[in-house]
Amino acid sequence: MTIDELDARLIELFAREPRIGVLEASRRLGVARGTAQARLEKLRSGGVIRGFGPDVDPAAIGFPVSAFATLEIKQGQGEEVRRHLGAVPEVLELHTITGQGDMLCRLVARSNEDLQRVIDKVVGFEGIVRSSTAIVMENPVPLRVLPLVRHAARISAGGVA
Amino acid sequence: MTIDELDARLIELFAREPRIGVLEASRRLGVARGTAQARLEKLRSGGVIRGFGPDVDPAAIGFPVSAFATLEIKQGQGEEVRRHLGAVPEVLELHTITGQGDMLCRLVARSNEDLQRVIDKVVGFEGIVRSSTAIVMENPVPLRVLPLVRHAARISAGGVA
DNA sequence: GGCCTCCCTGCACAACCTGTACACACCGGG
DNA sequence: CCCGGTGTGTACAGGTTGTGCAGGGAGGCC
Secondary structure (H helix, E strand, C coil): CCCCHHHHHHHHHHHHCCCCHHHHHHHHHCCCHHHHHHHHHHHHHCCCECCCCCCECHHHHCCCEEEEEEEEECCCCHHHHHHHHHCCCCEEEEEEECCCCCEEEEEEECCHHHHHHHHHHHHCCCCEEEEEEEEEEEEEECCCCHHHHHHHHHHHCCCCC | CCCCHHHHHHHHHHHHCCCCHHHHHHHHHCCCHHHHHHHHHHHHHCCCECCCCCCECHHHHCCCEEEEEEEEECCCCHHHHHHHHHCCCCEEEEEEECCCCCEEEEEEECCHHHHHHHHHHHHCCCCEEEEEEEEEEEEEECCCCHHHHHHHHHHHCCCCC
């Protein structure tokens, strides 16, 4: 799936003002509504845009502390550990990774104190051998994709990588 | 900001089917449209819902490889490093953390080979002393917030933490 | 050159949703 | 008992969406 300049602008527009709708978007981009609509559909069916889910801020619902935990798993226990972690609501995401440590997961908690409870819940499981946690202090670059989208569009436009 | 059962169901509903709109949502939840609309507005202005931005999949636009890099920063160079990393499109997010290593960032790349290029770009900067990278292999739990929302709602409903 | 496909434009229409307002009912607190 | 807060129904105007269709321009292929 390649993405061109128009697609990128469309995505950026919707990222900035999700409420505008196709018609308004087409007006701003200076194209026909059908075009904007078709592009959007293409991006959606192509898997580029997974959806428009609401962006919930964990801090706003009482979980302002976040942390990353690196877990070491006992051989062959991967499946069980995944299920275990998947069932913990404070586990926001989980990755299996290379390097020392086998998994990396992102946690949130109500406070530093509460984080201890969360970690205990996460780590208190058979297959987990060891874990080390890093608390997030600041978040200078919040999760973003727009610069990447822009970058991808530039490349496909014949630009230099 | 507290969140109740209805708020949680509203969020879940919109997470699952973002296109439905307030009216349809109110029908499914069995409440009046005004109620659903008011709740949504409350969640939005309360910062719980940051927005409805499009969810872009980096893999779908040509960046299927992702990785986490732990960076060690030279004292006093934090500001410069942030700016530097903020300018790299392949850097999806950046956190300052406790523990060994001062920053943790998430990267994406076109391939394992390309990851080298990205890392060079990221690390090739004055203030960065050392770095270690972990490539993501699987992602058993993709970034999610719904279980947490559900959890938060249960708690405020008088449930047990 | 000629032809065909792909993509965008413009337009039309019906159906539907949103923003907003208002009156009324219900519930717990002061 | 009165009041504020919250949910219910209802109403109206204006704007949007989903969809279909004909026409035109650009680029690739034979």
